[in-house]
Amino acid sequence: MTLKLTRKLMACIALAAVIGGTAVQANAATLKMAWSQDATGLDPHKQTAFSSIRLLELIYEPLVRLDPDLKVTPGIATSWTFSPDAKTLTFKLDPKAKFHNGAAVTSADVKASYTRILDQATGAAARANYLSIATIDTPDDQTVVFNLSQPDVPLLSAMSSLNAAIVPASEIAAGKVGTSAIGSGPFKLKTWEPNVKEELVANPDWAGGKTGVDGINISVLPDESAILAALRAKQVDFALLNDPLVATLVPNVPTLKLNRVPVLAYHALQLNPSRKPMTELAVRQAISCAIDRKDVLDTALLGEGKLTGPLTMPDFRSNTDDLFCYKRDLAKAKKLMADAGYKDGFSATVIAATGEPPTAASEAQVIQSQLKEIGIKLEIKLMETSVYVDTWLKGDFDMAVALNGGRADPYPMYNRYFTKAGNLQKVSNYIDDTLDTLMQQGRVETDPKKRKEIFSAFDKHLTEVSPWIWLYTGYSYTAQQQNVQGFVPSPDGSLFSLARVSVK
């Protein structure tokens, strides 16, 4: 018996030794990082996926960027001025800014980059945000002047997008932008094995100064529970997490720290107002009144979020108590249904993507049970993400559970859906004169206070006409070892502050 036990013990120790030997010694100079979804490409102008931007923002730089308070701060440009009529925007570039190939960043590179984005042959989806740019002048190497076809105040904030990153004119001419990854950012891309790993090394010539680490090694660990295990075993210093169910487990581990920040992206139940009976205002409002947003949040997202109206940025966010039916009112909902002639309810289909967000299916289920109480029978259709996107873009749904991206400014966030010329009118299927007018006013108004009033009216009106039911915003999560210092999470999910992070 004793012999057997000893043998077992020895086997255990042997196994532990075999596996334990692989725990790599912490190298203070390199940050070991993990995420579950990898970038899908290296062309900053073309890649729009969240996972791609997270990699590319460490390599490339736009003219300006947003700080964690969503204020515009210098990027490649050190200063900028709008003309009083908001029709010319002038940038002064940082004379120290250099590309990874050693060449200085000049106004010619800025012009070439924007010309590439605006060229339809590039296929840059973000082009839609820069259409007001008529011509670009380069009076000297450090000055760029954008002449606009109409006043466009939100343009500056739109220029902070990584999709407007500045790449070398020479790379554009050589047609190498998607393959070589030459930017001017804090890190250089050393290797990239798609969906496996990437190695970044610090860029010693970065105009922003010295980075806190010598490099970042990123591993793609597709299962987030495995990321948590890797953090526990100290195999990973820093990780990006998407799934609230995994993220909320991090604080249970004393050696780890969870960074949590409210994001701009919002969860919504999109109705399709071009389909009966969602064509009826009363029906849409009834749905809005029948949904208990707090309950959806608590059940599907473990309460990890905050109720929101359409505008999710702190500066523009409305108090949800002032918005239409944010307190559940079943009696009102039933009355509205009866007024519209749907006393007995109706049947409809709701689409949701599997895993995008991870909570989509449970959101759909909670909503299904809530709407049942006013007689609406929902059939849930779960789809693989690309199939969902395709269906969504065609507007081929009665209702859709969606997680839509947010912006620092209301105009670029909603002009695609709720202006008469919006590119995604076929998805929102709703527009009225009030919304369109408010958006145009917000676009040309330069006074921040007045803009706030305009968009507050927009927020209120939109929730009242209820083309969609805005629910809540969640958090963006990163987890790290306690010895990683200096990371500042940002509401747009940016990991740019990794440039300042050090490992003690």
Added chain:
Amino acid sequence: MNYLTRRLVTFPLIMLGVSVLVFVAIRMVPGDAITAMLGTEAGLLTPDQRKALAGYFGIDRSWTAQYWHWLLGALQGDLGLSVTNGKPVLDVILSRFPLTIELALLAVVIALCIGLPLGVFAATRNQKPSDLAVRIFAMLGQSTPSFVIGLLILYILSSVFGILPTMGSAVSLFEDPIGNLKQLILPALTLGFSFTASVTRISRSAMLDVLNDDYVRTARSKGVPALQVIWRHALPNALIPVVTLSGVEFGYLLGGAVLVEKIYALPGLGRLALDAILQRDYALVQGCVLFVALNFMIVNLLVDLAYAALDPRIRLGGR
């Protein structure tokens, strides 16, 4: 024509059929490479932008033209370019294959080393408590999904022992054999667990059949020692179903083990194919499926040849 030649001649025909099926199937699924890359932002594209991107992804021509172009390349050994990797499809697949083949081999070896003796043991102990224990183990093994076992192992290792195998990128067998084994042993155990259970069950029932045969009784009555009866006389005849099972399983495993690769973050063929499908990397999907099909056919052929070797009564090709 002998059996082998005839089997080999059918390979290209099957491959052609598979290639057409995959080609059509992946394009029938809603969404294309453009929406896979851009997500909902694809809605902002103008028709001209869309056309430019379709040209970039090589999906701007008719299906027949695309297939023809692909087939002509494939006949010359060029499976096309993976847009997501920016490399030739064959290079990408071959870079992932060593890990997959190693993992599959290890899993099969583990399953045979544990499952076979267990099965034989249980058969000789028919209906006794030890047989029951083995059968319960086998039942559990077959019914527990590999991701449950994988996650359980990771959780226990990381939270109790604070250790983990290397995750993320593959450790090369040739550069660091020990590191490679350390990385693969747990995934292989996870993968081999349910397979061990099937091997146990199959070898147990095959053994039971054989042990009741006349020649075994004869051997026993001649006074051959019990162990020798089992290992020399009975086992070889009980092996045929085990060989079939292992062959089929090995063929599957060569196609990659998606769940285990995902949990242990191993860059194998399974994840490659899955990512290719999710990102609508058409050439890569096509390449992966063809490659897996070819492996499967080769393994099947080897299994059939092994039958003949194991049982001289079997004459392949029916001559």
